[in-house]
Amino acid sequence: MIRVNNALPALLGLLLVSLMGSAGPILAExxxxxxxxxxxxxxxxxxxxxxxxxxxxxxxxxxxSITDSPIVWSGFKNVNGYAINFSRGMLLGCLQPVSGPNDxxxxxxxxNNYSIIELKYxxxxxxxxxxxxxxxxxxxxxxxxxNAFWVACMDGGLLKLDPSGFVAAIFYPGKDTTAYSxxxxxxxxxxxxxxxxxxxxxxxxxxxxxxxxxWAACEKGLWRFSPKxxxxxxxxxxxxxxxxxxDVKTRSRADTAFVYATISRIGxxxxxxxxxxxxxxxxxxxxxxxxxxxxxxxxxxGARGYIYVLNPANNEIKAYRQPAPDSVAVAQSANFRERxxxxxxxxxxxxxxxxxxxxxxADTIFAVATDVGLLYSKNEHRxxxxxxxxxxxxxxxxxxxxxxxxxxIPGIINNYHPEAIFAYNLVKDDRVxxxxxxxxxxxxxxxxxxxxxxxGSHRTSGRxxxxxxxxxxxxxxxxxxxxxxxxxxxxTKNGKQAFGKIIVAKN
Amino acid sequence: MEKSLLRKTRIFHILPALAVxxxxxxxxxxxxxxxxxxxxxxxxxxxxxxxGAQTASPRYLCSWWNPALLAGLRQKxxxxxxxxxxxxxxxxxxxxxxxxxxRVGLGLSVLYRGIPVIKGLVDxxxxxxxxxxxxxxxxxxxxxYLIRRNLFAGLNLSVLYQSxxxxxxxLQGASNIIYSSATEIGGLDLGLYYVPSxxxxxxxxxxxxxxxxxxxxxxANFSPIYEDALPATVTLGQQLSASLLGWPFIWSxxxxxxxxxxxxxxxxxxHIVINNGFEWQRWELFFVRAGIxxxxxxxxxxxxxxxxxxxxxxxxxxxFRLDLxxxxxxxxxxxNYAFATDKIGAGLEQQLDFVFSF
Numbered sequence: 001m002i003r004v005n006n007a008l009p010a011l012l013g014l015l016l017v018s019l020m021g022s023a024g025p026i027l028a029e030x031x032x033x034x035x036x037x038x039x040x041x042x043x044x045x046x047x048x049x050x051x052x053x054x055x056x057x058x059x060x061x062x063x064x065s066i067t068d069s070p071i072v073w074s075g076f077k078n079v080n081g082y083a084i085n086f087s088r089g090m091l092l093g094c095l096q097p098v099s100g101p102n103d104x105x106x107x108x109x110x111x112n113n114y115s116i117i118e119l120k121y122x123x124x125x126x127x128x129x130x131x132x133x134x135x136x137x138x139x140x141x142x143x144x145x146x147n148a149f150w151v152a153c154m155d156g157g158l159l160k161l162d163p164s165g166f167v168a169a170i171f172y173p174g175k176d177t178t179a180y181s182x183x184x185x186x187x188x189x190x191x192x193x194x195x196x197x198x199x200x201x202x203x204x205x206x207x208x209x210x211x212x213x214x215w216a217a218c219e220k221g222l223w224r225f226s227p228k229x230x231x232x233x234x235x236x237x238x239x240x241x242x243x244x245x246x247d248v249k250t251r252s253r254a255d256t257a258f259v260y261a262t263i264s265r266i267g268x269x270x271x272x273x274x275x276x277x278x279x280x281x282x283x284x285x286x287x288x289x290x291x292x293x294x295x296x297x298x299x300x301x302g303a304r305g306y307i308y309v310l311n312p313a314n315n316e317i318k319a320y321r322q323p324a325p326d327s328v329a330v331a332q333s334a335n336f337r338e339r340x341x342x343x344x345x346x347x348x349x350x351x352x353x354x355x356x357x358x359x360x361x362a363d364t365i366f367a368v369a370t371d372v373g374l375l376y377s378k379n380e381h382r383x384x385x386x387x388x389x390x391x392x393x394x395x396x397x398x399x400x401x402x403x404x405x406x407x408x409i410p411g412i413i414n415n416y417h418p419e420a421i422f423a424y425n426l427v428k429d430d431r432v433x434x435x436x437x438x439x440x441x442x443x444x445x446x447x448x449x450x451x452x453x454x455x456g457s458h459r460t461s462g463r464x465x466x467x468x469x470x471x472x473x474x475x476x477x478x479x480x481x482x483x484x485x486x487x488x489x490x491x492t493k494n495g496k497q498a499f500g501k502i503i504v505a506k507n
Numbered sequence: 508m509e510k511s512l513l514r515k516t517r518i519f520h521i522l523p524a525l526a527v528x529x530x531x532x533x534x535x536x537x538x539x540x541x542x543x544x545x546x547x548x549x550x551x552x553x554x555x556x557x558x559g560a561q562t563a564s565p566r567y568l569c570s571w572w573n574p575a576l577l578a579g580l581r582q583k584x585x586x587x588x589x590x591x592x593x594x595x596x597x598x599x600x601x602x603x604x605x606x607x608x609x610r611v612g613l614g615l616s617v618l619y620r621g622i623p624v625i626k627g628l629v630d631x632x633x634x635x636x637x638x639x640x641x642x643x644x645x646x647x648x649x650x651x652y653l654i655r656r657n658l659f660a661g662l663n664l665s666v667l668y669q670s671x672x673x674x675x676x677x678l679q680g681a682s683n684i685i686y687s688s689a690t691e692i693g694g695l696d697l698g699l700y701y702v703p704s705x706x707x708x709x710x711x712x713x714x715x716x717x718x719x720x721x722x723x724x725x726x727a728n729f730s731p732i733y734e735d736a737l738p739a740t741v742t743l744g745q746q747l748s749a750s751l752l753g754w755p756f757i758w759s760x761x762x763x764x765x766x767x768x769x770x771x772x773x774x775x776x777x778h779i780v781i782n783n784g785f786e787w788q789r790w791e792l793f794f795v796r797a798g799i800x801x802x803x804x805x806x807x808x809x810x811x812x813x814x815x816x817x818x819x820x821x822x823x824x825x826x827f828r829l830d831l832x833x834x835x836x837x838x839x840x841x842x843n844y845a846f847a848t849d850k851i852g853a854g855l856e857q858q859l860d861f862v863f864s865f
Contacts, residue, residue, distance in 0.1 A: 039632045411628025440547040441850040444539035482542035485641045505673035507733040
């Protein structure tokens, strides 16, 4: 079944697909949009001034009104993914339906029309180019320039993709600037030594663009590509001994591009990541942040010289500021973590996956993707004593007060989901005991014993649960209990009680 | 003669009491972490109403309770029963047993227990999971031999099966529950039946020897095979026949010890459970029964009396036996019904069965 909101492009697409046979993009099945927040486990963020897209563990979410209160969300369930990029009203994502292929999806955001560009056939093509590596879109980065998406393809060069999805070409960084069209390209058309020349690269890790140029971070060097004359230039870094380029971003000032490159240096024991900036006018490299990172940091460039850095190794977000675009940045004192924790009662052990910065009118939006939901803050004026609270958006359903509805999240404890949290809502403040029994109602363990719990409120999504305590990991007396169905009882001091089932299947 | 019997009776009462006291020195609470929970509850409405005290003299389903009793059967019998417990737990059972004169008896029993519909589970994002089911089937085949007129021995071989939801995944338009199953083949029960006098009999049964559930997890998140050894149980049962207001009155007791698992490895704690049941045969065709079961005796009674009192649970049960043979023109049909309180206050448990003798 093919579903598109605009029938004409779909028909045109199908016509083209039929003409191209197996060597062209196709419009694939898409899932009906939903109006809820898909998942609290958010991997990636992308967006523009009003728009925010979230790639979650259950699908895609987006809003066109990040500044509205409340935010109206839309989304697509049952879609997995690896990367999303948003440019000029269009979202390009490396997505796939559950158990499906590794696809590029294109969402035309202005009209909420959407189509899917499926590039399965190129997988086989790229594979045939180099049998020693596997082509994948897992690491795609993309940018919109010259009315085309420029997609960094792992092991696949730089992919130029028309927003229609039906015109695509590959450019391999190097002196040979031939564009290989997918509709006409065959491995035989590539000269035998094309990819073996030392001054060229076929693996593109990340891309960025200023107003004229595409900057491509390749494994062994930073390349600049001019779409106008299809010319590649390699940026000299011979004095810096970089091991690998892993990320690239740009700021433009008049006729100068400042290219921020995250590089890795492979040591004897560990790999270290560092942030440098390259001044395209002076051809000078400067180390922007003096800290070393042991895991790849997430870098977001803010206004007025601000740089926001998420260090996944310790879940910390730090703000830095550069007095000048190619100067060393100074760490700011703002405490993001404390502000984040104030946004919700269950934000204790939060894993931060991504950060996003966007300018909205006179204000800015700073969003944080975590494994328990989205946090965002308006008025992110970092040069003031900014205590603007973060707002917490999550998909938790308000529970009816009174223990009529309780459940364990998730209902099955297994090796992949090693513990479950008990969701319940008290009518009024009370003391709570949670016990676990087996199928025969024999006592297994006590989770909490007469612990004080507050009545749920809107702020707590209608829960009295204290997540760090009201949970069970399927163990008792130091061992994992036998696989089976277990019964939990939530009992209050005032005599209310509720029962539910939870399955344990750990080994 | 009468005095001698009483003296003997007292001695036999003292022995289990001493055994309990010795075991209490180590035993502690918490049977719930071991496998085979669905095998612990009494099977059959008679046993259910008598508080699970049936090891010394089961009327039917001998292959479940004490295979030694198969050697003493006088008629063939078929038992059919169903049960319902709160929180959606259901069960059904069938038993067939007969003797092969002069010394051998055979029997088999099949028990289904499970929760056919588990609703309300959610995934880690609070999305509802599909309805799923937990199901178990337990087969036991028993054989017994009459050693002497007052001493029988028997054994069971068992095949146990479980199917359990063990995972979930997102599949558009299809079930998102992943099931795994476990099978136990070759578990062994050994039973003895001894009758020292007309008014007293004893049963001794060791269950679940060599048996363990072998899980074959179909979810990629698991090791493919996981062996879950069942706790082996030693049950000493006695049944004393007396009279109340001139009518026969029977008192049954089972003392169940959990010390080793089926592979002869010590459990992390020892457990002693006592079941008691009473039957008053006030009317010829109608017997009333009551019982109390799952009284956990353990060292917490002395060391942590507060915790013992806090966790103490037991089950009170009652029921009746109605002989329908007269109403059905001499055909041997008996109706048994039982109900019991629930240990955790979730509702009432019930069992009903018919026993056909021919």
